[in-house]
Amino acid sequence: MSPVDRERPTALVTGATRGIGLAIARELQGDYHLLIGGRSEESTAAACAELESAEPFVADLLDDESLAAAAAALPDLDVLVHSAGISIKGSVAEVTRDQWRKAFEANLFAVADLTARALPGLRRRRGQVVAINSGSGFFTAPGNAIYSGTKFALRAFTDVLREEEREYGVRVSSVHPGKVDTDMQAEIVEHDGTTYQPELYLRPESVARAVRTVVDATEDATVEVVSVRPSRK
Template identity: 40%
Template sequence: MGTHLITGAGSGIGAAVAERLAERGEQLWLLARDAKRAAQLRERFPGSNTLIGDLGTPDRLSWALGQQTQPVELDSLLHIAGVVQLGTVGDLTTKVWNETLAVNLIAPAELTRLFLPTLRVSRGQVVFVNSGSGLAAHPEWGPYAASKHGLRALADALRGEEHGNGVRVTSVYPGRTATAMQQRVRSQEGLAYDADAYIAPESVAAAVLTALDLPRDAEITDLTVRPGR
């Protein structure tokens, strides 16, 4: 039985991954932005542990986590939480850029730094659930795509740095997935939302678990998941 720390477990892909791991009897540590959210996660995933930390303020994560009991063993750190705000470069303010980069890029970097010592001991794995926007940027997706391109660079750098320590690093690039975030995106685009038109979160979760379950003689570095219909 492994121990896994997950961000974004409250909905979408993060919830699907947490559910699959919980079904297997794995030990879950779930990051929540506040105490109310933490209680909701513990109710949804009985037997899980929670940590409270706001990804929107990554410079405070070290202090916040330092006040709480943390896992002594960790087999994987799964970065799945994210935010998106569409708009043109000519219209979006620094507030949007700062918020997007904080949650999608800087917080994952900081969490990884904080938990690397534990991951090294267990020769664990870091999984970044990225996005198709981490491979190509499109109009009105500037801040989100920039954060995801940065996340790809973070993963690539980390992989080279930690290979000798036995820490595996995987980036997963899902296409549009049927999540609450996708609903918000479609609303921002002024278009209808049809869950059947997108990848199911459970399918992306299956890809994540494939990377986790791969025998130790190999490593999935980059995994792209696209709609099959």
């Protein structure tokens, strides 16, 4: 990290090599030194190359040892954005136990583990934790039991964490986008067998601006929950 980078607050964004996570990194780059979370050195390096002040945070969030090793080298963070996640569709009758387990590992357990490891530094910096949740954290539908289950659980986690960390000055926010024009959304539409219409969805940049609003809140204020919905149906 260069001397100029050391003067910036530090933000870790998981899932920052594409989609919403990369859009968030781009939105924050003017003011933060960024840690770009991703599973491979190649993908994180490519994202870092286009950003003003960034370095890789390489970890497989589904692997305990990989996450622990990466988190052990973390500096004190001013902002931790959890954007990594997966979507698994299917009816309760057809999905498997392994699919349930994988989704909860990615969308909840990894979030909880990384947050716990980062909390000492976040407390020292009176930092912020921002979880990218989903509209599925409020509402569910047939075929969405796994994804909604993980997102309802993530909402409960952030609600509890917010109350636990008030005395330490760590602010906790939950951002709930509706359908977003990402690779994940395209995969969902393909699974459903319908036509992909990106004009009906939020742009990743719109979600990133909502995150910017959250992290720019003055220290006396916590933007606790944000819901961002597409304007068109």
